[in-house]
Amino acid sequence: MEQLTKEQFIKAFKAQLHTDYLVDNSEATAEEHFRTLGKLIKQYVMSDWLRQRDEIIKEQKKTAYYFSIEFLPGKMLQTNLLNLGIYDLVAEALAEINVDLNILVEAERDMALGNGGLGRLASCFMDSLPTIGAPGFGNGIRYKYGLFKQRIVNGYQIELPDAWLPSEGSVWETKKPHSAVDVKIYGSVYLTPQEDGVLKPVYENVKTLHAVPYDVIQIGFNNGVVNNLRLWDVELPEKYELDYQTLADRRRVEDITSFLYPDDSSRDGQAMRLIQEYFMVSAGLQTIVSSYAKMQLPMEKIHEKVAVHINDTHPAMAVPELMRILMDDYGVDWDDAWATTTQVMSYTNHTVLSEALEKWDAGLFKEIVPRIHQIVGEIDRKFVKEWAGKVDTGIIERTRIVQNNQIHMANLAIIGGHSVNGVAKLHTELLIEDVLKEFYILFPEKFNNKTNGIAQRRWSQIANPGMSALLDDLIGKDWRSNIHELSKLEEQLTNSDVQSSFYQVKQANKQKLADYVKKTLDIALPVDAIFDVQVKRLHAYKRQLLNVMHIIKLYQDLKANPELDMTPRVFIFGAKAAPGYHFAKSVIKVINELANLINYDTSLNDKLKVVFLENYNVSLAELIVPAADVSEQISTAGKEASGTSNMKFMMNGALTLATLDGANIEIKDAVGEDNIVIFGMDKDAVYAHYDKHDYNSRAIYESDQTIKRVVDAFIDGTIPNTHYEGHEIWDALVSYNDEYFLLEDFTDYAEKQAYISELYQDKHKWQAKVIKNIANSGRFSSDDTVEGYAKEIWGIL
Numbered sequence: 001m002e003q004l005t006k007e008q009f010i011k012a013f014k015a016q017l018h019t020d021y022l023v024d025n026s027e028a029t030a031e032e033h034f035r036t037l038g039k040l041i042k043q044y045v046m047s048d049w050l051r052q053r054d055e056i057i058k059e060q061k062k063t064a065y066y067f068s069i070e071f072l073p074g075k076m077l078q079t080n081l082l083n084l085g086i087y088d089l090v091a092e093a094l095a096e097i098n099v100d101l102n103i104l105v106e107a108e109r110d111m112a113l114g115n116g117g118l119g120r121l122a123s124c125f126m127d128s129l130p131t132i133g134a135p136g137f138g139n140g141i142r143y144k145y146g147l148f149k150q151r152i153v154n155g156y157q158i159e160l161p162d163a164w165l166p167s168e169g170s171v172w173e174t175k176k177p178h179s180a181v182d183v184k185i186y187g188s189v190y191l192t193p194q195e196d197g198v199l200k201p202v203y204e205n206v207k208t209l210h211a212v213p214y215d216v217i218q219i220g221f222n223n224g225v226v227n228n229l230r231l232w233d234v235e236l237p238e239k240y241e242l243d244y245q246t247l248a249d250r251r252r253v254e255d256i257t258s259f260l261y262p263d264d265s266s267r268d269g270q271a272m273r274l275i276q277e278y279f280m281v282s283a284g285l286q287t288i289v290s291s292y293a294k295m296q297l298p299m300e301k302i303h304e305k306v307a308v309h310i311n312d313t314h315p316a317m318a319v320p321e322l323m324r325i326l327m328d329d330y331g332v333d334w335d336d337a338w339a340t341t342t343q344v345m346s347y348t349n350h351t352v353l354s355e356a357l358e359k360w361d362a363g364l365f366k367e368i369v370p371r372i373h374q375i376v377g378e379i380d381r382k383f384v385k386e387w388a389g390k391v392d393t394g395i396i397e398r399t400r401i402v403q404n405n406q407i408h409m410a411n412l413a414i415i416g417g418h419s420v421n422g423v424a425k426l427h428t429e430l431l432i433e434d435v436l437k438e439f440y441i442l443f444p445e446k447f448n449n450k451t452n453g454i455a456q457r458r459w460s461q462i463a464n465p466g467m468s469a470l471l472d473d474l475i476g477k478d479w480r481s482n483i484h485e486l487s488k489l490e491e492q493l494t495n496s497d498v499q500s501s502f503y504q505v506k507q508a509n510k511q512k513l514a515d516y517v518k519k520t521l522d523i524a525l526p527v528d529a530i531f532d533v534q535v536k537r538l539h540a541y542k543r544q545l546l547n548v549m550h551i552i553k554l555y556q557d558l559k560a561n562p563e564l565d566m567t568p569r570v571f572i573f574g575a576k577a578a579p580g581y582h583f584a585k586s587v588i589k590v591i592n593e594l595a596n597l598i599n600y601d602t603s604l605n606d607k608l609k610v611v612f613l614e615n616y617n618v619s620l621a622e623l624i625v626p627a628a629d630v631s632e633q634i635s636t637a638g639k640e641a642s643g644t645s646n647m648k649f650m651m652n653g654a655l656t657l658a659t660l661d662g663a664n665i666e667i668k669d670a671v672g673e674d675n676i677v678i679f680g681m682d683k684d685a686v687y688a689h690y691d692k693h694d695y696n697s698r699a700i701y702e703s704d705q706t707i708k709r710v711v712d713a714f715i716d717g718t719i720p721n722t723h724y725e726g727h728e729i730w731d732a733l734v735s736y737n738d739e740y741f742l743l744e745d746f747t748d749y750a751e752k753q754a755y756i757s758e759l760y761q762d763k764h765k766w767q768a769k770v771i772k773n774i775a776n777s778g779r780f781s782s783d784d785t786v787e788g789y790a791k792e793i794w795g796i797l
């Protein structure tokens, strides 16, 4: 890529504004400025993009395809400028013509094609893959509506559609109509022998969908590599227009890619979701196989050039779909197709919650994807036959794909691939020992761990420019390209000048967040208070309620003793609840009403504030994470597969208050016990309760006066306007035996919170721990995580 000068840039920028919008620089809107800059960036990388593609074809490089029903990139402008190494140049050039880059950044809409952790992880991987120079591409859906926009009205969550996509399309994408493929659903299929005796499927009454790809640029960091995220959109196939005669028929087709399902852990199997999954899988695989075919290599060896990753079970139909393409379209026989398919496929599990393990009704499956249904049936039959007599029949019955007229997608992904990984050490252990233990008996060699990571450039250089400048001063700039350089900070933990510099940076970030809160909620936050943050999807197992219980305790303590000497605290929440998740929505209502109660009670002397920030998303995370003093990672041990916000907070100098769950354990190992605050039951203690059935929350409630007082606050009128929600919560905690053990963990949690308050008073001690955390955060880079996938699972590096 040629070196760009400011003059060239300004000239090109103005010319593009003229061409596209017929406006001068001074009249253009922020949106027009943003799109113009985006377009220039795309042009700027075009030659690298094409070169990368040609290189892969010419050198016949093995390529990995990351299939995911969700990607959650957020905004891309800053990341793209940074990765291209032209951030400062462009910012300065724009300033010369009186354009503020920050305003352009604001003008970009968040691309929110994901629910939470799983989608955000996929996007961190999309940033890391080109950065480590790996040929790895994404494959997903171009939803017209991303995850809903959350509004809070009277304390309740309201969901509004997120129409993120402008009518002209996203600036980062390129439509590729000539690469479109057809996807068939519905109808019926039967097998009929050809002249050579081989059975061929004959389809009747199918519906054909036209899948059109949009390729989104994924720019590597300072290395001239540009990869591709391919998102599929549906169109009506002209050739088959007679199949769709009414407007309603046509709408139904368009609906396929119209929105992302807004659930992150449970959902009743819905036909449209199944169609989405198959649509994306089939379109992606057809393209992959046909480009492999151009290499003129034997089809039975496709695994030597292609790896397909199944991100959670949602794309698990990749297994039977590849079998279908190889057999029906390329004439490969079953055994050869199976041998190569299982070498192509690999699968990541992201959850141990049984309600999140995807299952489909076999009848629905057969109706929508009849040929895939046949192939799954055959895979299942062969699996049972292969293991019969070798292991206990109970094991076979519980690991087979079709059980009780349901298709178990995890079983399909495990049986049909060569690798199964969890996303943190503990999580992988739990898969092996518990959730997937019978698969481990059959296929121990498939299991491996890949602890999650984060795209550190976004979560440090972009989100926290203040800290980044300080790091440049202290350890030089190399950390920007090699995050492990952060460990050099180890030498400066106790240097009080360094400590106070980090403190200043944090205070400035807190002020920035406080300004936002003032502007959006009209609440003034004291920045000398501890900023205590819990941001993540709202779910019972994540235990936002435990945090709430502690806030209630502090409130009661302060009301009882207004003179109480307490380190001021600001509790910050951000969380979307799945629209159908009743209990989670009640928790949101209670947080908001508790916030109202506390924030306007002048007798508390600003010692306590609670804010719920609406519409938590990637961009808001970039504002919140650098401003946190305390990172709340308080899930019931054994339930959070990994967590990734824990890593982001750590890198930005927050202390983690955590249970021994998911990647929290690895954070503890990285910083040492003194530099993280651990509380509560570990996974063994939780499992002991499951084994012995001896948990009794009512007994705790009745015997512990503090807990009783806190829990009763949900129903005794303390929190206004929550009669219904309060009773629902009280019942969950007391009458229904507190499924996630909040009461058992509460006392330790409150004690550790008190310890944090005390610790914060000792600025030297606190800051030493802060710096220790930053110094050891490099090991959570997704560059390293993805390198592990690339080498050990996909074989592409």
Ligand code: 26Y
Pocket: 115, 116, 117, 118, 119, 121, 263, 264, 265, 266, 267, 312, 350, 351, 356, 357, 358, 423, 452, 640, 641, 642, 643, 644, 662
């Ligand atoms: C089946 C459907 C309802 C469904 C849709 C989305 C099921 C699950 C999901 C999403 C799960 C998810 O986001 N899991 C999170 O993945 C992160 C990345 O690995 C983990 O860090 C986090 O602990 C886990 O909850």
